[in-house]
Amino acid sequence: MSVRPRRADHLDLSPDYRSFHDAVRAFVPEERVFTDPLRVLAYGTDASFYRLTPKVVVKARSRDEVARILALASARGLPVTFRAAGTSLSGQAVSDSILVVLAGGFRGRRVLDGGARVALEPGVIGGEANQLLAPLGRKLGPDPASIHSCMVGGIAANNASGMCCGTAQNSYRTVDSAVLLLADGTELDTADPASRRAFAEAHPEIVRGLAELRDAIRKDPQLLALIRRKYAVKNTTGYGLNSFVDFDDPFDVLLHLLIGSEGTLAFLAEITYRTVEEQAHRASALVLFPDIGSACEATTLLKQDGQVSAVELMDRASIRSVEAKAGMPPGLAGLGPGAAALLVEVRGADAAELAEKARRATTLLAGVARVGEVAFTSVKAEFERLWDVRRGLFPAVGAARRVGTTVVIEDVVFPIERLAEGTLSLQALMRRHGYDEGIIFGHALDGNLHFVFTQDFATAAEVERYRAFMDEVCRMVALDFGGSLKGEHGTGRNIAPFVELEWGARAYGIMKAVKALFDPRGLLNPGVILNADPQAHLRSLKPLPKAHDVVDRCIECGFCEVKCPSRELTTTPRQRIAVLREISRLEATGDDEARRLRLLEDYRYDADETCATDGLCATACPVSIDTGEMIKSLRAARHAAGGGAAAVLAHHLAGATAAGRATLSLAAAGQVVLGDRLMGGVTRALRSASGGRLPQWNPALPGRSSRVRRAAPRAADRQVVYFPSCVVRTMGPARADPDQRSLHEATRSLLEKAGYEAVYPKGLDALCCGMAFDSKGYPALGAEKLSELGRALEEASRGGELPVLCDTSPCLHRMRKGLAGLTLLEPVELIHDHLLPRLELTRSREKVAVHVTCSAQKMGLAEKLVAVARACAAEVVVPPGVGCCAFAGDRGLSHPELNASALAQLRPGLPPDVRAGYSNSRTCEIGLTLHAGIPYQSIVYLVDRCARPRAAR
Numbered sequence: 001m002s003v004r005p006r007r008a009d010h011l012d013l014s015p016d017y018r019s020f021h022d023a024v025r026a027f028v029p030e031e032r033v034f035t036d037p038l039r040v041l042a043y044g045t046d047a048s049f050y051r052l053t054p055k056v057v058v059k060a061r062s063r064d065e066v067a068r069i070l071a072l073a074s075a076r077g078l079p080v081t082f083r084a085a086g087t088s089l090s091g092q093a094v095s096d097s098i099l100v101v102l103a104g105g106f107r108g109r110r111v112l113d114g115g116a117r118v119a120l121e122p123g124v125i126g127g128e129a130n131q132l133l134a135p136l137g138r139k140l141g142p143d144p145a146s147i148h149s150c151m152v153g154g155i156a157a158n159n160a161s162g163m164c165c166g167t168a169q170n171s172y173r174t175v176d177s178a179v180l181l182l183a184d185g186t187e188l189d190t191a192d193p194a195s196r197r198a199f200a201e202a203h204p205e206i207v208r209g210l211a212e213l214r215d216a217i218r219k220d221p222q223l224l225a226l227i228r229r230k231y232a233v234k235n236t237t238g239y240g241l242n243s244f245v246d247f248d249d250p251f252d253v254l255l256h257l258l259i260g261s262e263g264t265l266a267f268l269a270e271i272t273y274r275t276v277e278e279q280a281h282r283a284s285a286l287v288l289f290p291d292i293g294s295a296c297e298a299t300t301l302l303k304q305d306g307q308v309s310a311v312e313l314m315d316r317a318s319i320r321s322v323e324a325k326a327g328m329p330p331g332l333a334g335l336g337p338g339a340a341a342l343l344v345e346v347r348g349a350d351a352a353e354l355a356e357k358a359r360r361a362t363t364l365l366a367g368v369a370r371v372g373e374v375a376f377t378s379v380k381a382e383f384e385r386l387w388d389v390r391r392g393l394f395p396a397v398g399a400a401r402r403v404g405t406t407v408v409i410e411d412v413v414f415p416i417e418r419l420a421e422g423t424l425s426l427q428a429l430m431r432r433h434g435y436d437e438g439i440i441f442g443h444a445l446d447g448n449l450h451f452v453f454t455q456d457f458a459t460a461a462e463v464e465r466y467r468a469f470m471d472e473v474c475r476m477v478a479l480d481f482g483g484s485l486k487g488e489h490g491t492g493r494n495i496a497p498f499v500e501l502e503w504g505a506r507a508y509g510i511m512k513a514v515k516a517l518f519d520p521r522g523l524l525n526p527g528v529i530l531n532a533d534p535q536a537h538l539r540s541l542k543p544l545p546k547a548h549d550v551v552d553r554c555i556e557c558g559f560c561e562v563k564c565p566s567r568e569l570t571t572t573p574r575q576r577i578a579v580l581r582e583i584s585r586l587e588a589t590g591d592d593e594a595r596r597l598r599l600l601e602d603y604r605y606d607a608d609e610t611c612a613t614d615g616l617c618a619t620a621c622p623v624s625i626d627t628g629e630m631i632k633s634l635r636a637a638r639h640a641a642g643g644g645a646a647a648v649l650a651h652h653l654a655g656a657t658a659a660g661r662a663t664l665s666l667a668a669a670g671q672v673v674l675g676d677r678l679m680g681g682v683t684r685a686l687r688s689a690s691g692g693r694l695p696q697w698n699p700a701l702p703g704r705s706s707r708v709r710r711a712a713p714r715a716a717d718r719q720v721v722y723f724p725s726c727v728v729r730t731m732g733p734a735r736a737d738p739d740q741r742s743l744h745e746a747t748r749s750l751l752e753k754a755g756y757e758a759v760y761p762k763g764l765d766a767l768c769c770g771m772a773f774d775s776k777g778y779p780a781l782g783a784e785k786l787s788e789l790g791r792a793l794e795e796a797s798r799g800g801e802l803p804v805l806c807d808t809s810p811c812l813h814r815m816r817k818g819l820a821g822l823t824l825l826e827p828v829e830l831i832h833d834h835l836l837p838r839l840e841l842t843r844s845r846e847k848v849a850v851h852v853t854c855s856a857q858k859m860g861l862a863e864k865l866v867a868v869a870r871a872c873a874a875e876v877v878v879p880p881g882v883g884c885c886a887f888a889g890d891r892g893l894s895h896p897e898l899n900a901s902a903l904a905q906l907r908p909g910l911p912p913d914v915r916a917g918y919s920n921s922r923t924c925e926i927g928l929t930l931h932a933g934i935p936y937q938s939i940v941y942l943v944d945r946c947a948r949p950r951a952a953r
Helices: 015-024 037-042 063-076 126-136 152-157 193-202 204-218 221-230 242-246 250-258 292-305 316-322 351-365 380-391 393-399 416-432 460-480 496-518 573-589 593-609 616-620 627-638 645-651 653-689 726-730 743-753 771-775 779-796 809-818 827-838 854-858 862-872 896-902 922-932 939-946
Strands: 056-059 080-083 098-101 109-112 117-120 175-181 187-189 267-274 281-289 310-315 340-348 406-413 439-443 448-455 718-723 756-759 804-806 839-841 844-850 873-877 916-919 936-938 947-949
Touching: 015 056, 015 063, 037 056, 037 573, 037 593, 063 080, 063 098, 063 175, 063 267, 109 126, 117 126, 126 152, 152 267, 175 250, 187 193, 193 204, 204 221, 204 242, 204 250, 204 496, 221 242, 221 496, 242 250, 281 292, 281 351, 281 380, 292 310, 292 340, 292 351, 292 416, 310 316, 310 416, 316 340, 316 393, 316 439, 340 351, 340 380, 380 393, 393 406, 393 439, 393 448, 406 460, 416 439, 416 448, 416 460, 460 496, 573 593, 573 627, 593 627, 616 627, 616 854, 645 653, 645 779, 653 726, 718 743, 718 779, 726 743, 726 922, 743 756, 743 827, 743 936, 743 939, 743 947, 771 779, 771 809, 779 809, 804 809, 809 854, 827 839, 827 862, 827 939, 839 939, 844 862, 844 939, 854 862, 862 873, 862 939, 896 922, 916 922, 916 939, 922 936, 936 939, 939 947
Parallel strands: 056 098, 080 098, 718 756, 718 804, 844 873, 844 916, 916 936
Antiparallel strands: 109 117, 117 267, 175 187, 175 267, 281 340, 310 340, 310 439, 406 448, 439 448, 839 947
């Protein structure tokens, strides 16, 4: 790997931290221990409005590593915080000490009892766990809006719930057992009697102390009644005192105390859940009301009936923030100023049950004042759009904020019978304190409301405004309404100073006793849940200065990270933005110029060079921010106008592709003469001598492509303009590829079998979509080549009369974004929608793998690609956890470590009997072949091999 050399930044640490660092380095590789300014800053950000910069960041990969880290930290009295996905909203995942990062590891998963239970390590993404369980008709109980980004460790540690699970199916109610590590490294498996006995012998004070606290609570009628009342609704404020009421065995109490403890009591190394049924049939309706009172009246009726799965409330400001989004019904802009909406979902085991539940809900709603009719839809695309809009409410408000301000989301619960009164009181408070842009939405069935507003923390006056508002909100919710200050987001840092206000001195004392039992020295995630500082929620506030127009809307929620191919190698989109913001802040203030220069220097590799600019981050971002566009813009800013050598290449592309074919031919000859091992050694030496300037050869590198030869006109009833990309015109098959034809030859063969004549644009050898120039920071040259291509295709297609095929998915995606008036088809689309009905297919008996490129994902072609492969092969495998391959044109050759990191899960995800893979991008297939250990070629080859012309009927 050509990874940038690391520096010994730990020399600036205090003796205790330096000693810890050196001791950890004895068993954790250097590439997983960070003390450099860029990485510690990058990991000092979560989805909250707090920032703490850790002194040491360690990416742990095993239970043993965590145990040893904890023991080393404990021996030195150093605090430790655990971080999973960092989507937490209350500051639970940041630290100014030692941060242990679980993301990228702890992916173990075991389905138990036919899916009735599932054992998951904390690094498993919630959505992936549900994908594992889906074929069995099961799922996790918790369903937070961030489930496709957050991880099981965070779900359990925060007792996250969500839109459907309420209190009946959250982690507290569905946890079966856990494996945990105490602050001193002691391990306990709560499902193992032998482990329980060993733990009781090693820590009798914990077992005895829990029993004593249990008995003390049960002997106090007022405290017992308080706990029962508080947990009759959602509540994640403080520690889960209901554990002492609901369970007798101290080990069961211990297990349930850990749920929602936010890493302050122990490390959850594995959680076993009892799963819940995933009802196959769903229907949703967006119901509009003239006022909040009517919406809450409807909610009460639906809750009493008990047949609906979810009811999401949106106030008028919420509706206004999303009324123009795709999928929302017309007429929302005309609603009155006090209007509200409910997003209602029903589920059933079959269509009849679903219809009956929808009918019952519609009947109940008929008696409540509404605006418009109640219309349930069971069309997946339609109801998913509605729910996507609901999930994106929080980030959408944050994206619309004034640059430099922070978005704040709070999470409170009112008793359901006082929901309308509580909502109106909250609206009045927000207006009184000047938060007129704020919105209120939430899980109405549970009385659980989220309110979102934007806040400037740059001045003392603004911080004081926030303080006064939060003081009043907390007193209103906790004292006036007897509600919960946190319903599902966790106490974190922002509500820690108010836990005693909600619970009172007696209950708060019990919570302090719990913390003292597990962590007497306060080393696990200090400052979270319990905090004696009444101003703790006003400290370590995160700045969000202007950094770049493309990303200034980002609120650092972290939803993008799961899509990023460089997330395990260097940085993620969120981290790239956070670091650029700090660089911008330092430049604006003039503070610490040496630090700014160091961040800039490290940014070049850690953020720029290792960004694949694939744009998948935008598909996960609720406001569609493409961080790759920012990186390309930064690259362009470094280049002089005109592009120098790049311009020469663009203006002499025919010669450049000819030179490329010659180079590939020479490399293929060297491979034959020297063999893979010696060829690899020679090219690595040459690359090293060049300072990394020469690309890295690998055995999957293809040979030269044959020249595209125009066929004589033939009798065909259909025509298609065929544009073989410059990559396909340059790169042919690799030495080990099963089909040794160039892709353009296989494509033309398939077209002819389906009765299509291929028409080629004039000047083909010089044509290019310009993507390579654009991604390297030469947008003007990229636009020039794209425009040139557009003119040629316009002429060849007779002004758009004929469809246009491009055989490379990324190129076609770019063409669609930049060329108008043409029917542009990707190979999968053409095959699926047009060719298959005109072909006879003989299905192969083989099992094949399929890779959906990032561009194909963005064009929504995943299902069609799999369907085409299934039409040709007995079984199709899509390896889990593999997104963009990060080959990124030639970046897989210039930065092979990026491609290797992105595809680390590919080979483990392939069954041993898979012998071939198929995709739709020639360069991507190089990296896939290299890291899968099987050849990948275009899906065109598979279809052409199985196809013959359909017989006339």
